[in-house]
Amino acid sequence: MNTETNILLPSAAIDIFVNDEETLRAARQLQNDWRFARVKVNVQQGYVENAIEFYKNNKSPNLVLVETATTEESFIVQLGELSSSCHEGTNAIVIGPVNDVNLYRDLTSMGVSDYLVKSVSVEILSDVISKTLIKSLGTSKSRLISVIGSKGGVGVSAITQALAWGLVDKMDQKTFLMDAAGGWSSLSVGMGFEPLTTLHEAIKANEGGDSDSLNRMLFKPHEKLSVLASGSDTMLETSIQAMDYEELITEMMKSHPVVVVDLSAAIPSLKRTVLNQSHEIIMVTTPTLGSLRLARSLLQEIKLLHDGDLSSVDLIVNMAGIAAGKEVPHKDIEAALGHKPSLTLPFDSKLFMTSENEGKKLSSVTAGAEIVTKLLPIVNRVIGGDLEVKNTNNQSLLDKFMHALKGKG
Ligand SMILES: Nc1ncnc2c1ncn2[C@@H]1O[C@H](COP(=O)(O)OP(=O)(O)OP(=O)(O)O)[C@@H](O)[C@H]1O
Ligand SMILES: [Mg+2]
The missing domain is CATH 3.40.50.2300 (Response regulator)
Structure with a gap:
């Protein structure tokens, strides 16, 4: 397929x-x-x-x-x-x-x-x-890439943001970055903006065809990178429907060849809807038993949703080395999950914490740039080649x- x-x-x-x-x-x-x-x-x-x-x-x-x-x-x-x-x-x-x-x-x-x-x-x-x-x-030639974690805190948001910057800086792609987490979003901290809106307001503006309002809800750290500056939503209430969020994505795909969605703290119905709409799914796990067990279950559920086809799912094992001696060995991970990891990233708290605390791109230091370089081949499969081809x-x-x-x- x-x-x-x-x-x-x-x-x-x-x-x-x-x-x-x-x-x-x-x-x-x-x-x-x-x-x-x-x-x-x-x-x-x-x-x-x-x-x-x-x-x-x-x-x-x-x-x-x-x-x-x-x-x-x-x-x-x-x-x-x-x-x-x-x-x-x-x-x-x-x-x-x-x-x-x-x-x-x-x-x-x-x-x-x-x-x-x-x-x-x-x-x-x-x-x-x-x-x-x-x-x-x-339907546009645009590509939707979603990033999901097998559990909380495995590094989805950090990886998603590094990926979005890589797409812009290294692959020159006009990219739209959005977070499906509502009030639980940490995107504003990672990207360095003040939340300007809620997902609910963004969806309402989109439904009403109000592109001026929608434009005012964007943070643009680079001429080729737009970020939906959401995050003001209340944390303890769900204010949006998955179908409405899907329409917002579809709209953004009309003007951006690549849309990247952070699914780390989204509600399950939203995760499911966005996964179904995605051309590429990046699943992040850590090499620990609890995280891998959930990764296996999540892979099974996606497999069921996609009629047994997991070809659009790439697995990243993040934070390798976080619990030396207590981690599942690399060679056993593939056997345990029945899916070969596409990439393993080391645990490097100095690198990630500095980037996060100082609001800097991961790639601003050599070790972070190396991580971005490793991430890009994963998405190259979906965006490589024909992005600019218009259907006439x-x-x-x-x-x-x-x-x-x-x-x-
Ligand atoms: N490889 C790594 N080494 C060290 N720290 C990391 C690594 N990857 C991510 N982190 C750090 O781990 C913390 C959790 O990462 P992040 O917020 O990206 O995870 P998440 O999966 O999005 O979590 P949540 O479920 O809360 O949304 C952050 O402080 C991040 O900087
Ligand atoms: Mg997150």
């Missing part, structure tokens, strides 16, 4: 008209896939003809998948009929009987998003649908089909 599609998909509707039994079964399984939680999937047994009939009386969805029994000229005519009964934003994927490169080229040049040969497995189906939805609904291929089936017809005529 690639990182682009391994996220909770945006709200969308899909209609699937297939006749092939195996593909039909795969289509019916889609709704069990965690990534499809907000996608309405309507499966009907049939062919492209049934789709054409259906849209005479029904509104077309974001994406329609149709099976065709033939790839001859008559199918191209049917495709034209289909596109004229669908509304403009509808995309189409065709499932056909033969593997034919020329046909694939013809169809994609007419605006069909993809051509698949039956029978299609559920893995391929979900991957192709995910790609098409992400492309057509304009947003034309729908109808747009392109009409264009192709005009070109022929």
Whole structure:
């Protein structure tokens, strides 16, 4: 599964008209896939003809998948009929009987998003649908990185802040840093600002489309780094809903290629929602028994949430050496967790306390800079390469089909 599609998909509707039994079964399984939680999937047994009939009386969805029994000229005519009964934003994927490169080229040049040969497995189906939805609904190429601890105090906030600075200083990424902790946030101390707002107010400003207010809630320690200056929330009350926070993240992702969220002191529902939305999850633990035991449970829960897929989770063992002789040996950690740590960081109280107390970047001294250098390869996997690529291929089936017809005529 690639990182682009391994996220909770945006709200969308899909209609699937297939006749092939195996593909039909795969289509019916889609709704069990965690990534499809907000996608309405309507499966009907049939062919492209049934789709054409259906849209005479029904509104077309974001994406329609149709099976065709033939790839001859008559199918191209049917495709034209289909596109004229669908509304403009509808995309189409065709499932056909033969593997034919020329046909694939013809169809994609007419605006069909993809051509698949039956029978299609559920893995391929979900991957192709995910790609098409992400492309057509304009979900940005931005990447969401969340950092979570297996327990409190393991160094999540320190690592998150060092990572955000590394992204800006070393990778030149326009980065947005936010903390999901509300009143329990220590972000203001680490980044050196006075809390200007609460998560509740930020969410309200976002919901009301009030970008001026939202801008006033930001702390900008660097032209490429914006920090949501939250932290004024009350500590003993929960004032926000996970879904609202998710929308705030989505909004920030529209203007920042990288969004980094500190989940260390967030409430469980928020942790879960943000983890599902993340392209990259960094889980921090210490090499102590208690922390590792919780790390194992948390990994299991994420695995369940993500249908057994932990490819987007990187484990950092922090504070190695904090309890010399009492720690779980490095070689046993992987076996105990069933997941290989991506990085081990030493316990260095002088380094971390100086950085924290004096409000300085971890990288301002050599040992801290070395830690940042080790952190960046972890996130490079998700932000490397294609961040700047803008999606220009947003034309729908109808747009392109009409264009192709005009070109022929
Ligand atoms: N490798 C390290 N060596 C020494 N001290 C560290 C290390 N990593 C973090 N610390 C320090 O440990 C303390 C706890 O770290 P931090 O606040 O980042 O943890 P957290 O996981 O965010 O905690 P919380 O659950 O309270 O949000 C801080 O004082 C931090 O500077
Ligand atoms: Mg913290």
